[in-house]
Amino acid sequence: MLDIKFIRENIELVKKACRDKGEPDVVGDLLIKDDERRELQAEIDEKRHEQKQHSASVGEAIKAGDKKKAEARKNKAKTLSDNIKQLEEKQRVVQAEWEKLMLHVPNIPAQDVPVGGxxxxxxxxxxxxxxxxxxxxxxxxxxxxxxxxxxxxxxxxxxxxxxxxxxxxxxxxxxxxxxxxxxxxxxxxxxxxxxxxxxxxxxxxxxxxxxxxxxxxxxxxxxxxxxxxxxxxxxxxxxxxxxxxxxxxxxxxxxxxxxxxxxxxxxxxxxxxxxxxxxxxxxxxxxxxxxxxxxxxxxxxxxxxxxxxxxxxxxxxxxxxxxxxxxxxxxxxxxxxxxxxxxxxxxxxxxxxxxxxxxxxxxxxxxxxxxxxxxxxxxxxxxxxxxxxxxxxxxxxxxxxxxxxxxxxxxxxxxxxxxxxxxxxxxxx
RNA sequence: GGAGAGGUGGCCGAGCGGCUGAAGGCAACUGCCUGCUAAGCAGUUAUACGGGCAACCGUAUCGAGGGUUCGAAUCCCUCCCUCUCCGCCA
CATH class of the missing domain: 3.30.930.10 (Bira Bifunctional Protein; Domain 2)
Incomplete structure (x- = not known):
């Protein structure tokens, strides 16, 4: 497959390759899906960061012997964790769709290859x-x-x-x-x-x-x-x-x-x-x-x-x-x-x-x-x-x-x- | 197919619930030292994605995929691979 970065930066070239090779052009769909994938990834990364910190603070509270605080933090962390699981579920779907589209993008013909059938x-x-x-x-x-x-x-x-x-x-x-x-x-x-x-x-x-x-x-x-x-x-x-x-x-x-x-x-x-x-x-x-x-x-x-x-x-x-x-x-x-x-x-x-x-x-x-x-x-x-x-x-x-x-x-x-x-x-x- | 043992960084190998992207060693690289080499001393050395001009920051990755948990290399399940024994078979 091609590099997604390359595709993003050479949209017309990739579309032309699809035309010239007689392959269905999935580039438009792919770019939309890629945006979705990237946004989702960024969101998950952020949420996970937050969750990790909360999780660590649970450990600190336990060590300090503050049971009440530990429980409260645990609950908060649990909420974050459940939220992440939902996002991950969504990500699985998006990622699979993204991969499928990626596999359908053909290689680019070399410059000296004649165009045509x-x-x-x-x-x-x-x-x-x-x-x-x-x-x-x-x-x-x-x-x-x-x-x-x-x-x-x-x-x-x-x-x-x-x-x-x-x-x-x-x-x-x-x-x-x-x-x-x-x-x-x-x-x-x-x-x-x-x-x-x-x-x-x-x-x-x-x-x-x-x-x-x-x-x-x-x-x-x-x-x-x-x-x-x-x-x-x-x-x-x-x-x-x-x-x-x-x-x-x-x-x-x-x-x-x-x-x-x-x-x-x-x-x-x-x-x-x-x-x-x-x-x-x-x-x-x-x-x-x-x-x-x-x-x-x-x-x-x-x-x-x-x-x-x-x-x-x-x-x-x-x-x-x-x-x-x-x-x-x-x-x-x-x-x-x-x-x-x-x-x-x-x-x-x-x-x-x-x-x-x-x-x-x-x-x-x-x-x-x-x-x-x-x-x-x-x-x-x-x-x-x-x-x-x-x-x-x-x-x-x-x-x-x-x-x-x-x-x-x-x-x-x-x-x-x-x-x-x-x-x-x-x-x- | 059945029983058991195992799969951790370039390699060897520890870890068996938080301080572990991961001790220690080897190898490699950089600097110091040194007639040369060796030894010694100090340091550096994974990949991907995202963010930032950048130093850097975030996330993921300990065979693969699920699960439990606030938190998993570590516990559970499924699968794959390697080794030993048994069975079956060119």
Whole structure:
């Protein structure tokens, strides 16, 4: 969330952010509620001061042995105390309403982010050549079927539609890619994390999935736990409530996890096969950095995610998201899209975001500056590095041959036991 | 899941109804002293919010949330976490 002081001092800027991001503008309501909250707080502080003094005088009277005086003072103190309790009751309500409004104020987009919807996104870079095929190419569903490496129907039987089952070399490829990606990131200084796949409500508020995305997550009612929609959640919350030393920063983590998304209401052509699924694998990158470093760290984080695609030799483009297309919590976002020739479109495989102190305020992640001074909030960033299902779509479609086989990218061969090509082999009945 | 022990400042650790934002120690910082270092002496060292130009003042915070009381780190209740034992189970 934003600093309430910042909001008070930059009302128009915050309102503009709400407009540009397409979020409901609660700023007016928030300011009214904040006045109420502050006045109430001041009143309570004052009353408590009075009550404390009376209370202390009770002790003095008792010590002096003046029972009558003690009783009289006690009664007066009791009245004050009851009065405070009433005010506190009111404060609880006001505070809860205030917090709710605070959680609904989006982060401010960076200055260089284009204003507008999806159409205003800017392609800032393209890498690799889009290949031409001199035969009729198959899409990933056909390839998955021919090679016996993907089974959508049986996944639907077991769990529901959009729960794919990777089979044989399909599953092996997923495993190899996860290992390859983690190795790339580890080599570049990221500490590998194997996180919990369930997270509690506090964690979801901390990384800002709640309130906005609550309905997009699977929820386990019995324990009030959520299946993580991304390992950003457990990883960013790793340091929730902590005070780090400046010398400990920056902290880089990479985490593989399965991810779970309800994707309620999204059906149709966009969701065929592996394009949009309820459970998918992803390797995530998370950074905790000094505020003055976060812009630079954002660029290098993008480069880190790109490294995966370059290693796998997949043509991709980098998109700077416009205000209306970026997430609630983000200050600036790059998306990485890879080319899928049979789909004839770009598939998003990574979102690379700088949140500034938006998440760290919610999760209360601060650091102590060298040489003292007030505690400051760290800046957090994350990027997918990268998500698997669409990566498979692209690799299969790009790597296909006229014979219906799939060539394995050179960098992945060592992770594939030296195998260079997926050919039709054991097919489950 | 059951029984027990515990959770206090950067760390260790005392407190078990008012004089405690919290003794004492360690660590860190500042000054003095000193060929250098060590030791010694004196002092400083939590966070948030509100008020004031400021020195400063007020309020809250001793795992979290409720309660009892004029007054709670201290008593009661619920929950969370850690440890020990038992049970159950990949």
């Amino acid at each position: 999806e159409d205003a996104n800017v392609i800032v870079k393209e890498w690799g050549d889009i290949p031409k095929f001199d035969f009729d190419i198959r899409d990933h569903l056909d390839l998955g079927d021919i090679l016996g490496i993907l089974d959508m129907e049986r996944g639907a039987k077991v769990a529901g539609s959009a729960f794919p089952v990777l089979v044989g070399d399909g599953a092996k490829m997923a495993r190899g890619l996860i290992a390859l990606m983690l190795d790339i990131h580890r080599e570049n200084g990221f500490v590998e994390i194997a996180p919990p796949y369930l997270a509690n409500r506090d964690a979801m508020v901390g990384s800002a999935q709640i309130p906005k995305l609550e309905d997009d997550m699977y929820h386990i009612q019995q324990d009030d736990l959520f299946l993580i929609p991304t390992s950003e959640v457990p990883t960013t919350n790793l340091h929730a409530g902590e005070i780090l030393a400046e010398a400990e920063l920056p902290i880089y983590y990479t985490a593989y996890s399965a991810n779970f998304r309800r994707e309620a209401g999204s059906y149709g052509a966009e969701t065929r096969g592996l394009l949009r699924v309820h459970q998918f694998d992803k390797v995530e990158l998370v950074k905790f950095v000094l505020p003055e470093e976060s812009q630079k760290e954002h660029e290098s984080l993008l480069a880190e995610a790109e490294k995966v695609l370059q290693t796998l030799e997949i043509p991709y483009r980098v998109k700077l998201l416009a205000t209306g297309d970026m997430s609630f919590a983000a200050n600036k976002v790059y998306d990485l899209d890879i080319w899928a020739p049979a789909e004839r479109k770009w598939l998003e495989v990574s979102s690379c975001s700088n949140f500034l102190d938006f998440q760290s305020r919610r999760a209360n992640i601060r650091y102590r500056p060298d040489g003292g001074g007030a505690l400051r909030y760290v800046h957090t960033l994350n990027a997918s590095g990268v998500a698997l299902p669409r990566l498979l779509v692209s690799l299969w479609e790009l790597g296909q041959t006229e014979r219906g086989t799939i060539k394995i990218p050179v960098a992945l061969v060592p992770y594939f036991g030296g195998m260079e090509e997926i050919i039709p082999r054991v097919k489950i009945p």
